[in-house]
Amino acid sequence: MTVFIMVAGAFTGAEVWRETAALLAAAGSEAHAVPLTGVDASRPAASAHVSLETHIEDVIAVIDAVGTASGREIVLVGHDHGIHPALGAADRRPHHVTRVVYLDCGMPRNGVPALAAVPDQVLRAQLAGRARRDECDGVLAPPSRDGWQRWGSTADLSAAALDRLTALAAPQPLGTLLQPLRLTGAAAAMPTTGVLCTRNGVSVDVVQQLADLGDPVLATLADPRVTFLELPSGHWPMLSCPSALADVLVRAAAGEGRRLRPVDAAATPAHPRPFALEVPESPRDRRGHVDLYLPDADGPRPAVVFVHGGPVPAGARPTPRDWPTLVGYARLAAAEGMVGVTLDHRLHDVGDFARAAADVAAALELVRADPRVDADRVALWFLSGGGLLTADWLRERPVWLRCLAASCPVLAPLPAWGLSDGRFHPVRAVAHGGGLPVVLVRAGRETPEIAATVEAFVTASQDCGAALELVDVPNGRHGFETLDPTEETRSALRQAMRAVVTHLVG
Structure with missing residues (x-):
C-alpha cells in the first residue's frame, strides 16, 4: 500500500488536504496530513519559538507512527514551504521514505532557509533583516483575501475556495522561514517527483530551458530518478482541483512523469542554435x-x-x-x-x-x-x-x-x-x-x-x-x-x- 504523508505550505495546515486525502483513501491508498505546531489548532505552540526543526519533528512523528510494515511505501508530499520540513524529515528517515513529491515549490538546499523561496520580494528583504538581527521568534500574519496572489497564483480558485483558504489561514511561525535547513545528504539518492502547477508560471519546458542555461543546481534534475508532472492549476490545487491532484499524486508515487534531457544530450537547446536570418558579419x-x-x-x-x-x-x-x-x-x-x-x-x-x-x-x-x-x-x-x-x-x-x-x-x-x-x-x-x-x-x-x-x-x-x-x-x-x-x-x-x-x- 502507498502511504501519502502531506505537508502544507505557508499559513496552511492539515485541514487544507481534507478532500485530497479522502480521494486518495477512496482510491486505495492511505493518506495522512501532518498537523504542524503553531499552525494547526490541534498542535498549539508551547512557546513563541517554533522553528523549522519543530516542523521537521512534526513530520517525523507521523512517519514513525505510520511505521514500516511490509508492503507500505511512504511518499512524502511537500507543498510550497512544506517541502522544507518534508525534505528535512526524509533526510532523518531515509530508509522509511520511498519518494519525495515537490508540489509547486522550489528546491531546498542545505544551509539555506525557506525564506529564499518566499515569492514576495519586499517581504523577503524585510524578513532577511530580521534574520540578520536574530529576531526569529513570533509569527507572520497570513494574507488577506486579496493578498494571496503575492504568494502564488490563485487561478482556478473559486470564490468559495478562496474564502476557505482565507478562513483556514493561520499565522506562520517566523522560525520556520528563517532557520536554515540542515541536510546530511542521507536522502540524496531518493527518487523524487516535481508536480508543477503551470498556471503559477512554471512548466517542465521552462525547467528544461533553465537547466539548459547551465545552472548546476538545476542540472541535477536531469537525474533519471527525478520525474516531473504538470497540473493546469494555480498554486493551491488541493483547493482548486483536489481530484486532479489526487490522481497526479498516485501517478507520482508510481514513478510516472517526464524526465529532463541532460544538457549534453543530442538535442541542442534554443540559445546556442544559429540565428534564423543569415546576416553579414560586422565589426x-x-x-x-x-x-x-x-x-x-x-x-x-x-x-x-x-x-x-x-x-x-x-x-x-x-x-x-x-x-x-x-x-x-x-x-x-x-x-x-x-x-x-x-x-x-x-x-x-x-x-x-x-x-x-x-x-x-x-x-x-x-x-x-x-x-x-x-x-x-x-x-x-x-x-x-x-x-x-x-x-x-x-x-x-x-x-x-x-x-x-x-x-x-x-x-x-x-x-x-x-x-x-x-x-x-x-x-x-x-x-x-x-x-x-x-x-x-x-x-x-x-x-x-x-x-x-x-x-x-x-x-x-x-x-x-x-x-x-x-x-x-x-x-x-x-x-x-x-x-x-x-x-x-x-x-x-x-x-x-x-x-x-x-x-x-x-
Whole structure:
C-alpha cells in the first residue's frame, strides 16, 4: 500500500488536504496530513519559538507512527514551504521514505532557509533583516483575501475556495522561514517527483530551458530518478482541483512523469542554435559589459540596444551577449545602418530586476557617449524575461528614446515571481508611455503563462491608445529566432527591424 504523508505550505495546515486525502483513501491508498505546531489548532505552540526543526519533528512523528510494515511505501508530499520540513524529515528517515513529491515549490538546499523561496520580494528583504538581527521568534500574519496572489497564483480558485483558504489561514511561525535547513545528504539518492502547477508560471519546458542555461543546481534534475508532472492549476490545487491532484499524486508515487534531457544530450537547446536570418558579419567593439556592432556608414548613427532575458545563471557560459540570438539581432541592426548593441546584465534571480535595470541604464550611458552613436536616436529592444524592464522606460521616457521593441517578452510578473505589486509591471506602465512607439513581436505558440501577459499588455495598450505595432509569428515558439528558422520567422524579423529603424530615422 502507498502511504501519502502531506505537508502544507505557508499559513496552511492539515485541514487544507481534507478532500485530497479522502480521494486518495477512496482510491486505495492511505493518506495522512501532518498537523504542524503553531499552525494547526490541534498542535498549539508551547512557546513563541517554533522553528523549522519543530516542523521537521512534526513530520517525523507521523512517519514513525505510520511505521514500516511490509508492503507500505511512504511518499512524502511537500507543498510550497512544506517541502522544507518534508525534505528535512526524509533526510532523518531515509530508509522509511520511498519518494519525495515537490508540489509547486522550489528546491531546498542545505544551509539555506525557506525564506529564499518566499515569492514576495519586499517581504523577503524585510524578513532577511530580521534574520540578520536574530529576531526569529513570533509569527507572520497570513494574507488577506486579496493578498494571496503575492504568494502564488490563485487561478482556478473559486470564490468559495478562496474564502476557505482565507478562513483556514493561520499565522506562520517566523522560525520556520528563517532557520536554515540542515541536510546530511542521507536522502540524496531518493527518487523524487516535481508536480508543477503551470498556471503559477512554471512548466517542465521552462525547467528544461533553465537547466539548459547551465545552472548546476538545476542540472541535477536531469537525474533519471527525478520525474516531473504538470497540473493546469494555480498554486493551491488541493483547493482548486483536489481530484486532479489526487490522481497526479498516485501517478507520482508510481514513478510516472517526464524526465529532463541532460544538457549534453543530442538535442541542442534554443540559445546556442544559429540565428534564423543569415546576416553579414560586422565589426564588433567590446567595452566592458557592452558590445557595439558597427555599420558600414559614416557619421554618428542611431543605435538599437538589445536586452537579453532571464533569469540567467551567473555562471552561464557563454554569457548572453555572445548567444547567436543577440549577436544575430545586433548584426541585423548593423546591416540596416544602425549601431547594434548587446550587453550582459545581472538578472540571475527574480529578485535581481532592479540590479539588471541599473546595468541597462549604465550601458545606455556608455553607448550614448560613444561618438559613433547618435545620442538622440536610440531604441531599446527587450527579449523574454527582460520584458519586465520595459516598465521603467514606459513610465519615464527620455527624449532620446525613439522606440521600444520586444520579442517573446514577459510583460507582467509571473505569479511565482512575487513582483505583482512592484516596479516591474509593463501592463500597468504602458498607460504612461506618452506616445512612445512600441513594436511587439508575438509568437503564436508562446507558452500560455507568458502569452497571457502579452495579451494583457495589448489590451492595456488599446485601452490607453498607445502607439503599439504588432508583428506576429503565428507558428513561432518562445525563442523562435533560433528554434523556428522558417521564412515566416525571417519575414517577421525583417518587418520588426524595419519598423524600429523607421522610428529611429523618421
